[in-house]
Amino acid sequence: MKKYLQRREFLSKMWAWGLGLAAVAAAWTTWDVLQPSQTSGFGGSIKVGDSEDVPATSVETVPAAQAYVTKDGDEDIALWWRCPHLGCRVPWCESSGQFECPCHGSYFNRLGEYRSGPSPRGMDRFATEVVEGVVIIDTGNITPGAPPGPESIDEPVGPPCEGGGQG
Template identity: 60%
Template structure:
């Protein structure tokens, strides 16, 4: 008799433990699926910095992601540093407040929108996710930059071009 009750109690507890384990495993799987696939290298998802520290009047270069982060109207934008013309790295010029490609002279505003030169469009962008306040940039699939003629950012040229000064 006491053995029967013991068995029933044992089975009851086993069921509860089994159900609890299944719940934990399900929760872990859900949490794991929702985490960004951080590869640590260019071509994957790269952890960058806190969204609230991304500059809103300037840009910040994230070399590991070959990306510039900036904010436009309070929203983070991740720009590919690769020129849409022939792929040179486009540096940011503080004095003019523009991106200025040293290879053939393409110029883009802080939002990566086309201003001048042979580039066929604005600078490409990366999609990103903000998780717990941190910006994770997906460098695997750049999104084509805006067409020539699209200039939504009302920021005039600040001053002298870096390209003019670098050529003397």
């Protein structure tokens, strides 16, 4: 009889331990799933690379973010490659040093500021932050480009690219 009780007690404890472990595993999984993702696809945050590698006189394309990064002084900025006119992708033209939209001929300077063409404003920007020297673009946080007006930089304009961009 005593042996039977010991076995029953043992099995009861094992069940309690098993249920306890299952509850801990379920709680951990729930907590993990509900945590916001540090890095994700377009619409979320995307790591670019070291801030010190962001070009100051040109741009770097970041396909995952549909963006170009460049420097505005010491600040890293990210421009959405989507034209504010009708949404074409606006390529950077290395020879002219500006963005040239191939669809209807809107032009923007290196900071995405409006230069000419049918676009109603400059290129839209994504929010950026630098964490431990690494640039992160928040593609879910978009600021519309500034309306046409004076440019904040004075950089020379070279020969344009055929059909816009691809320099």
